[in-house]
Amino acid sequence: xxxxxxxxxxxxxxxxxxxxxxxxxxxxxxxxxxxxxxxxxxxxxxxxxxxxxxxxxxxxxxxxxxxxxxxxxxxxxxxxxxxxxxxxxxxxxxxxxxxxxxxxxxxxxxxxxxxxxxxxxxxxxxxxxxxxxxxxxxxxxxxxxxxxxxxxxxxxxxxxxxxxxxxxxxxxxxxxxxxxxxxxxxxxxxxxxxxxxxxxxxxxxxxxxxxxxxxxxxxxxxxxxxxxxxxxxxxxxxxxxxxxxxxxxxxxxxxxxxxxxxxxxxxxxxxxxxxxxxxxxxxxxxxxxxxxxxxxxxxxxxxxxxxxxxxxxxxxxxxxxxxxxxxxxxxxxxxxxxxxxxxxxxxxxxxx
Ligand code: MG
Numbered sequence: 001x002x003x004x005x006x007x008x009x010x011x012x013x014x015x016x017x018x019x020x021x022x023x024x025x026x027x028x029x030x031x032x033x034x035x036x037x038x039x040x041x042x043x044x045x046x047x048x049x050x051x052x053x054x055x056x057x058x059x060x061x062x063x064x065x066x067x068x069x070x071x072x073x074x075x076x077x078x079x080x081x082x083x084x085x086x087x088x089x090x091x092x093x094x095x096x097x098x099x100x101x102x103x104x105x106x107x108x109x110x111x112x113x114x115x116x117x118x119x120x121x122x123x124x125x126x127x128x129x130x131x132x133x134x135x136x137x138x139x140x141x142x143x144x145x146x147x148x149x150x151x152x153x154x155x156x157x158x159x160x161x162x163x164x165x166x167x168x169x170x171x172x173x174x175x176x177x178x179x180x181x182x183x184x185x186x187x188x189x190x191x192x193x194x195x196x197x198x199x200x201x202x203x204x205x206x207x208x209x210x211x212x213x214x215x216x217x218x219x220x221x222x223x224x225x226x227x228x229x230x231x232x233x234x235x236x237x238x239x240x241x242x243x244x245x246x247x248x249x250x251x252x253x254x255x256x257x258x259x260x261x262x263x264x265x266x267x268x269x270x271x272x273x274x275x276x277x278x279x280x281x282x283x284x285x286x287x288x289x290x291x292x293x294x295x296x297x298x299x300x301x302x303x304x305x306x307x308x309x310x311x312x313x314x315x316x317x318x319x320x321x322x323x324x325x326x327x328x329x330x331x332x333x334x335x336x337x338x339x340x341x342x343x344x345x346x347x348x349x350x351x352x
Pocket of ligand 1: 201
């Protein structure tokens with residue numbers, strides 16, 4: 001039974017700004033939910049960002065939804081289930097609390113069997129060519145075996161060729177964040193045919209069939225299992241990026257992963273620059289066998305520096321990240337780190 005909930009808006013400095021075709025992120029803002037139940041506590045992280053450049057809802061929208069509607073319903077035992085970004089964070093916290101209470105890890109609950117997931121890294125747009133290639137070399141040297149480069153019109157083949165030149169042994173992927181028109185996207189994927197890429201992610205905003213040698217992966221277009229089924233039927237993708245926050249939670253994400261797998265699609269875990277809380281949930285999910293491609297799960301250090309995460313850091317071990325085995329998420333925010341990073345906090349209790 002839910003007793004109370006705390007919402008933390010946290011802000012973590014990033015080691016470097018992260019630039020995509022849509023936005024530039026210099027600090028990581030995140031909304032965390034901590035619930036208290038009659039049996040213990042649980043944590044969840046909301047993937048909404050400070051603005052609506054990537055998702056239709058931002059942190060303030062999700063905080064209002066949780067504070068005014070979702071948490072009061074849960075406190076009053078009113079069943080709630082909705083495929084929203086805000087609900088996904090609460091669902092994770094509830095699941096974490098239940099699993100901690102019975103001593104089972106999230107990975108085990110989800111049906112995962114592997115001890116590690118292969119780490120991947122996403123590299124934002126860096127205009128200075130040498131700075132860009134130095135970043136690629138450094139990630140390859142750190143042990144990342146898959147590097148995804150953000151691309152956009154006018155900046156695609158050039159940076160990818162440069163990356164391939166300095167890191168010929170890594171799997172390279174491209175992510176356009178939907179920045180090409182359907183016509184331009186067809187020309188893009190043809191241009192990229194010369195490079196043997198792991199995939200080209202979300203070339204254009206809408207799922208359209210493209211003739212390409214490289215796999216086409218959809219990310220922004222995938223907000224539900226129905227989206228996966230429709231994209232597959234339209235021959236618009238070979239792979240999907242799974243973001244549990246956008247799919248409305250871990251339960252929906254697991255269903256979506258099964259649907260993708262049954263359709264013969266490859267699956268990769270999609271990152272949102274999560275803190276250790278969200279990262280733990282994504283690592284657990286990504287350890288399911290249906291995840292056939294390396295995705296965006298990096299070590300904490302890539303974004304926050306060696307001691308900058310909220311939780312104990314996720315570290316690279318031979319290019320892999322260890323799946324937490326402790327109860328629930330297996331990690332939780334370190335109190336001093338949480339206090340240092342919190343910019344707003346509110347507590348919601350049952351009103352009689
Ligand atoms: Mg993407």
